[in-house]
Amino acid sequence: MLKIGIDAMGGDFAPQVVIEGALAAREQVGDDCRLVLFGDEQAIRHELDRHGASHAMFDIVPTTEVIGMNDHPAKAYNQKPNSSIRVGYDYLKTRQIDGFASAGATGAMLVGAMYSVGAIAGVIRPAISAQISTLDGSSFLLLDVGLNVDCKPDVLDQYGLLGSTYAEAVLNRKRPRIALLNIGAEKEKGNLATKAAYELMAENGKYNFVGNIEANEIFSGGKADVVVCDGFVGNTILKQTEGFYEIARQRGLSDAYIDRLNYEYVGGTAVLGINGTVIIGHGRSSSLAIQNMIRQTEKTIRSGLITKLQETFRNF
């Protein structure tokens, strides 16, 4: 039985939309999947009743505390041992669940990832990544999107390998093309970090480095499966994408491609480089976003990504 842990208290509209999303995802995940809900038992059962759903469809792990968006991540993680995030990670660490997904406090989710399952041996710094749709009907993985905002060149180089392993295992790309986000096509372009990273990535040999890519090229598709950048830059790209999606929506522009830029479509941000499958959803997550976050968690668990990353970095 494959067990997917879900923070029922995570996100601006929890637990309502989380239960709605979990009910929808329940119809889509494999028969060998069991969804495990962490949260206020009474509230969860109340929501299930509201939808006329059988309580037996889920495992419920009762928790009594919630880590809020404004709590200090590390302090709250330590001082709220009975919070849905903390208990979820305890279950992940002890392998009572195979993956953990939450649209709750991002900071506490990242602290928990490091405190519980920890970084994979050989990984200097884990990253968070986002899958973004491209015009040609495909997508690319962008990393880091905000965990490390002062990336050294060797960290950017490792992101190439993290991304390559993910793209192959989870996105089924053969020999994934890894590009470095830069401000020019030529290898001598960029800031100190990207210039040095280019050299390391070109020499690495463990993944298929295809050179620099500029921000106006990433959305067309056809050039890269993975785009590597510093967390400050990646976070800015992601937020600007969100901004444009909002502009299109506000201007009443209807377009199938732009609709796919909506965060709801993907559901969550995968934490890469840790000893467990962890997906973090957007705080504003709708039930559709929660549903997709759960499906993404299932897909990542089934891909065997964690074992592949552990093997890959054993010899880095």
Next chain:
Amino acid sequence: MLKIGIDAMGGDFAPQVVIEGALAAREQVGDDCRLVLFGDEQAIRHELDRHGASHAMFDIVPTTEVIGMNDHPAKAYNQKPNSSIRVGYDYLKTRQIDGFASAGATGAMLVGAMYSVGAIAGVIRPAISAQISTLDGSSFLLLDVGLNVDCKPDVLDQYGLLGSTYAEAVLNRKRPRIALLNIGAEKEKGNLATKAAYELMAENGKYNFVGNIEANEIFSGGKADVVVCDGFVGNTILKQTEGFYEIARQRGLSDAYIDRLNYEYVGGTAVLGINGTVIIGHGRSSSLAIQNMIRQTEKTIRSGLITKLQETFRNF
């Protein structure tokens, strides 16, 4: 007489579109303006003839060399003393023209700015800036967009003052709101440079610092007249904006706001912090872009920006 120098050989489609743009701009600039064309005299006269235009409408300064997009900027600037860019800067330095605009090699234009008129006393590093339309019908100035890709905090702080002086003088904003591009609203968010820059900007007192702004907020308008960032980040934001404009165009989405994101609408990138008015156009400039670049040069000259910047930084 106000003299606007134009590199007739600058840009992918020079001199044809430059002459077309200059002819269109000629109808719009003030009667006290004289457009001065630097370039191959025969080619310029040929283009004027093609349009049935009187040669007496322009001053023509004959040059015999061109700095190409693939030339090494500093080498080419020194080794091509008779190039349109070099001669244009010689005229700017000796005040035979009041401003200089080119859609030619950006690198050589930046080298020329430093070699000829040089940085304003007190300015640590000049910047290049772009004016971007906002949804509320206004615009903001983004800087740096690519000149300094490893900005120290004190440089970011100065960009606040450069931008504030520009927004007041050229964009007629009263008490311009200066924001720092960051990945969170709170002051403790960001990378090492933005965290330190926030402190400096908040304490500066010479401009109206309004705190952090995130990339999803810059296009709505209403929050900032100037957005300050590192050149790597600014260049990425600009290119991503270009990318989205292209997506909208390819998808056949027609929208008045998105049309205003087209680079042609603004015309050029102002070099800020040097002792002269210099505008650099996009290499792909159309005649409309050239026309707007020339109008922007006129507007900047008339604003008295350079004198204001020199006074402002005398006491920095």
